[in-house]
Amino acid sequence: MNLKARNDATPTLRIIPREQHNISRKNISKAALRVLYRLNEAGFDAYLVGGAVRDLLLGGHPKDFDVATNATPDEVKKLFRNCRLIGRRFRLAHVVYGPEIIEVATFRGTGEEDSEGDRHIVDGRIVRDNVWGTIEEDAIRRDFRVNALYYDISDFSVRDYVGGIQDVEDRVLHLIGDPATRYREDPVRMLRAVRLAAKLNFRIDERASAPFEELGPLLLDASPARLFDESLKMFLAGHGLKSFRMLEQTGLLKFMFPATARALKRGDKALRILIEQGLSNTDARVVEGKSVTPAFLFAVLLWGEVRDLAHAWMVKGVDANDAWGRATANVIAEQCQRVAIPRRFTLTMEEIWSLQPRFEQVQRKKVFRLMAHPRFRAAFDFLALRAAESPAIRELGEWWAHAQQLPHETLAAALAGVTSPPESGGKSEAVSAAPKKRRRRRKPSGGKSGAA
Incomplete structure (x- = not known):
């Protein structure tokens, strides 16, 4: 099935000239500018795209800068000696400047007939997608309107094909295309909606949040390793408390942290205070530039179930040390089936609890x-x-x-x-x-x- 038809999105170009927006090159990394200029000088279209453009328009200072171009990955590699190609699902070029990596993506297409690439869809989920297209097709392939804005290095304008500028002004997240179809393509988009809304202090459009209850179970099939990465983005980037509250409000918490959802459902007010204070403290440390660790945060989130299980076994006569050991092992085993917490972190969690x-x-x-x-x-x-x-x-x-x-x-x-x-x-x-x-x-x- 053609993605363009499924997305139900018709791109309409709006160009915002330099004098009508607040993006300045002084706020763009030098590495990203070098990539943009090099591509442009070689005759290719080159745009800063996605979250960096969105955050610059909001007055923020993004750390990551992505580039979109009509150059293929192989053509990008020929232009940059410091380039490596990565990915099977999505073929990308990484241009490396010291510790900084600029991700360069070729415009994604919406059709399946392109002979230069391939796409493979299983049960509505895109498992491989390397079909190249135009910037218009690339725009409607992106997830949220605010992430489909392009900063043109050739004239310093911003190109908007799907209404992203209006959403930035209205502080709302609209999904591009039919929400149910887009979530089936990639269920993690539901979590991204929560994370972005918390980070940007935006609201999620009602049409975009409506399928959460029905499609939330699709997260059970998502890669646990990918959900771990998404958890770090939600909870260790300075907006963890908001992310947690939105996860709970939208009903998605139980698919990410089932033990946490169960414990809170039992009405434990002290546990809620512990979790929210722990998240608030972590947010404050991030803002202050202090170190944070996933181990402590996951220990906080899972404490209620560990404690209650241990006490239940002790009531049955199980030795205290054995009871705590069993509870710890059970909760971590269940959680790692959903979110793949690395062993180096689960060991620390176990120590915090056992002490x-x-x-x-x-x-x-x-x-x-x-x-x-x-x-x-x-x-x-x-x-x-x-x-x-x-x-x-x-x-x-x-x-x-x-x-x-x-x-x-x-x-x-x-x-x-x-x-x-x-x-x-x-x-x-x-x-x-x-x-x-x-x-x-x-x-x-x-x-x-x-x-x-």
Whole structure:
């Protein structure tokens, strides 16, 4: 079937001249400009395209710059010695300038008769697509109108074939063509809609969001590795809290993080506070230019199910350590079937979770052993997020926060039962003994740290 007919989109060119838009070459990377100029000088059409144009129009500072051209990948490679061709599903040229990679894509066509390329569609999904076409065809092949804007290096105008400029002004996301057809071609477009709306503070057009409930299950067939990449884009780019809320509102959360959706459905207010505060903290760190790790974020998202499973097994008489181990293994195994979290991250998640019960063990040797653990800081930050679970957990977090401020000798003396005022501020008995709440626990080994 011809894609042009399926997309139900008729391109109508609108040219916005240089004096009528705010894109300046000083905000475009030098590497991207070199690629654009080189292609143009060689007689090819060359355009900056997609998210970079959209973000520049919105006054942003994009990090990635993509180029669209009528030159084929082989022709691009002949022009640039620093070029490599990649991809089987979508053949692309990567032009490399030091750490920066400029992705160059040939205009995609809508017909299937082009002898220069090939397209393969299975159950409505495009599994291979290397049919070249015109810029008009390329425009209607893109996902959202705001991503189908072209900055022309030859005269510095912006070309709009599908109404993207109006959507930028209206701050709305319209899908190009029939939404159900486009989502069946690539179900991950539903997640991209959520991510872009959160990132740009746009709303999703009602027609574009209507198929989510019916077609959301198609995400179960998407590549778990690709969904991991999409998760990082949603949660580790400074707009994670908005992305999470939109995932939940649109009903897509259960297809990405089923354990999280189940735990929240049980009405656990403390868990919601933990997740939203964790995401908010991550967003703040991104804005401040601080490092963030997927391991901590995934540990936050999956904590509710891990905790509840562990406690359910302990109620049945399973040893605390075994119960936590089983819960951790089960939740991670299920999650990795949806989102392929690499082992280096799941190991850290397991450590963060396994250290939570150990915070209740405030005997001298155990305290110092825990403080020396390489994951102590991450585990403590996690404990601090759990403050809403109960007054006991909040008290425990405060105890450990103060303990970390004390000199080694002062803390050691306090844990030995000797009152020794901390240098940091006069809490003379703050760490002289374990928090009273802990002594009433049946399992001092720590199996019920998250029971509240």
